[in-house]
Amino acid sequence: MTFWFKSSLGNHVLRDHAGMGGICALVFAYFMGPLPAIAFWLTTLLVDVDHYLQFLVYGRLRHWSLPKFLNFHLYLFENVRGNDKFLTVHVFHTVEFFTFATAACVLLDAPLLWGCLAGLLTHLVTDFWHLKRYGIYGRRANSYIEYFRRFNSLKNAGIDADAPFRDSIKNLESLYP
Ligand SMILES: [Zn+2]
Numbered sequence: 001m002t003f004w005f006k007s008s009l010g011n012h013v014l015r016d017h018a019g020m021g022g023i024c025a026l027v028f029a030y031f032m033g034p035l036p037a038i039a040f041w042l043t044t045l046l047v048d049v050d051h052y053l054q055f056l057v058y059g060r061l062r063h064w065s066l067p068k069f070l071n072f073h074l075y076l077f078e079n080v081r082g083n084d085k086f087l088t089v090h091v092f093h094t095v096e097f098f099t100f101a102t103a104a105c106v107l108l109d110a111p112l113l114w115g116c117l118a119g120l121l122t123h124l125v126t127d128f129w130h131l132k133r134y135g136i137y138g139r140r141a142n143s144y145i146e147y148f149r150r151f152n153s154l155k156n157a158g159i160d161a162d163a164p165f166r167d168s169i170k171n172l173e174s175l176y177p
Pocket residue numbers: 047048093123127
């Protein structure tokens with residue numbers, strides 16, 4: 001597990017989301033009070049739960065453990081950097097989900113929800129900075145409309161956009177037989 005904390009992924013989660021998100025949450029607490037600030041900070045961390053959902057889906061619910069999950073994404077991350085045909089989508093990182101969350105905030109107008117929305121926005125901005133830094137910003141579709149459009153154009157070019165995910169599952173099954 002030690003190597004994970006030293007990896008770009010570990011740095012990103014701990015430094016960017018937990019650390020920088022925590023500092024933003026303190027500023028947020030000053031203006032909005034402690035509970036919305038806690039909601040803000042927890043959201044900046046929990047948005048990435050969709051990466052775990054993606055791992056469950058591609059693993060067809062055969063794999064659940066944290067080390068396998070981390071291995072799944074580290075393999076993809078290594079793959080992403082050299083592969084400009086790589087395409088992914090994460091449900092909580094889409095325009096559709098952001099629109100839904102904004103609508104819920106406007107309709108229900110609860111401070112805790114506004115805290116969550118601000119946390120989501122902070123997470124997305126932080127991810128943008130992280131992905132730009134590694135030159136992989138374009139690899140993740142920002143909406144499902146974009147994802148299916150790109151998925152189909154890759155398919156028309158003879159590229160199976162799901163293949164790297166299946167390869168990653170095969171790789172972890174060889175490491176954890
Ligand atoms: Zn993220």
